[in-house]
Amino acid sequence: MDARALAALAANPGCRRRALLDGAGIDKSALARALGSPASFGQSQFAIQRGHSFEARVTADRGEALVRLLHERLRDGSPAPAPDGVDAPDLTAAGPQGRTARTALALREATAAGRWALLDHPMVSLDVAGSPAFLEPDAIVVHPDGSWSVVEIKSFPMVDGSADPAKVGAAARQSAVYALALEQVAARVGELKPDGEPGPDGGGAARTARVRHQVLLVCPKDFSNLPTAELVDVRKQLSVTRRQLTRLTRIEDIAAALPEGTTFDLRLADDGRTATRPVDELTDAVDAVDAAYAPECLAACELAVHCRARSRGAGAVESLGRGVRGELGGLTTVEAVLAAALETDAGPTGDPAVDALRRAAALRAEALAAPGAAVCR
Ligand code: SF4
Known part of the structure; x- marks a missing residue:
């Protein structure tokens, strides 16, 4: 389940169908096609590729240009990043659990170091209806004061400092999910002495890990391929997402209420690998879980x-x-x-x-x- 799916789930917490299918990792696009009702939204392959190439451009040079862009927008008196003054920790690890642990360690080390750092494609986890969801923000910037900023890179254009409000809103809801997951990491890191040991500090000033509630939205400037950025306040989205996620029914409870043997497998289990399940059977399985449809x-x-x-x-x-x-x-x-x-x-x-x-x-x-x-x- 990614942040986009979580944000959508948080917008419709009464839908048990979506919660169960997402929690079980069902490919809903394939399921919709098998049901004869393919999805009518989503990005084209071309848009996805353009997004990837723009993102690679933004985070090239170990994220120095990106951190400078954030510093310019902040205007909060923090020291500007010096040349080669942005740390870019290696986040490589095996599996989502390993990557999540590596990210948490990198955040802790970067916070204790008191320098600018950019974590490119880190991984954080969030408990959703009793199951962990692993999320991959585009980037997280650690500030010298120990605070953390979520960075969201999108391929839609920003013209004269503003972009399509619907797209900005969707990006804000997605970023709020990352910020929520990061807040849990920050609570575990807590206050650190400059040497990385837990506070209270005996010598130099201690730094408290905290998540900033303004995310940096980076987009192509005026239809070019050059990046520009604006800060987006996500406090409202954060509190809505936090409240809605606590209202979700536990996935085990939804699954327990299903008829014995319900499956969303698109193949017939006992009839080879390529045979597909009859539409009626799939429809019955999907209809067995309550939905909360809205336009x-x-x-x-x-x-x-x-x-x-x-x-x-x-x-x-x-x-x-x-x-x-x-x-x-x-x-x-x-x-x-x-x-x-x-x-x-x-x-x-x-x-x-x-x-x-x-x-x-x-x-x-x-x-x-x-x-x-x-x-x-
Ligand atoms: S009602 Fe259907 S379309 Fe709406 S969120 Fe639930 S599963 Fe998705």
């Missing part, structure tokens, strides 16, 4: 086309949006809404949603009966 899923989840069809098929008002769902109170299906609206003989019910629907239906009928209504129709 926002279309921009965030590979299963959105499938879930939308099921939601519409069931006449669920959720398919009209969370705002509409909230307004309708106890009316959960389109059928129930129409029945309540068209019951014209009865008086006020005391249910604000039902009474409002009846008023709206009466006004509509009145408007349609007026001269010229055929034009409006």
Whole structure:
């Protein structure tokens, strides 16, 4: 599960289907294709490659230019990085657990050193619904004062210091997930003496590891291939993500409620490697886990086309949006809404949603009966 998936999950914590599939490492794009409802979003191969080449350019020279860019944006009086003044620790290790441990050690050492350091593609972990998720930020910068900044590198352009707000918002939510995971590392590192031993310090000033709540968003400048950057405040996204992730049901509990033998394997287990599972079987398996579809899923989840069809098929008002769902109170299906609206003989019910629907239906009928209504129709 990556930070993009976690940010989407945090935006829809009531969806057990997504939590289970992501927790089990199911390829949701392949599942959606097998269900006959392929995802209608995602980056093209060309955009992915362009993003990789821009990122490689930004972090070349051991990240010195990137740290200078961050220092320029900060304007907080911290010392500018000297030539060769940015440490770039080696983060190589085996497996995600090994990389996470190596990153934590590098952060601790860099914090104690009191110098600028750039960690290129570190790895941090976050407990999500009882399972660890390993996350790979583009970069983390350690400041001489012991604080840490998340760096997010994107390939969408920044023109005159501003970029597409929807894309910036998505990047902020993703960065907030990294910051949340980093806060757990910072809490373990705590306060360090200059020699790297835990505080309180006897000699020089101690440095306390802490995560900055402004992330550096780096993008191509004005459609060129040159990097530019702006600081983005992610305090709001951080507190929303923190709250939403604690609301997730444990994945073991979701799995325990499934019928015995439920599987999302796209192949038939007993019929060779290439045979594919019938669509009906897969549909039953997916439908066995509760979903919480909302139109926002279309921009965030590979299963959105499938879930939308099921939601519409069931006449669920959720398919009209969370705002509409909230307004309708106890009316959960389109059928129930129409029945309540068209019951014209009865008086006020005391249910604000039902009474409002009846008023709206009466006004509509009145408007349609007026001269010229055929034009409006
Ligand atoms: S598309 Fe379906 S599985 Fe994905 S978040 Fe929405 S409801 Fe959940």
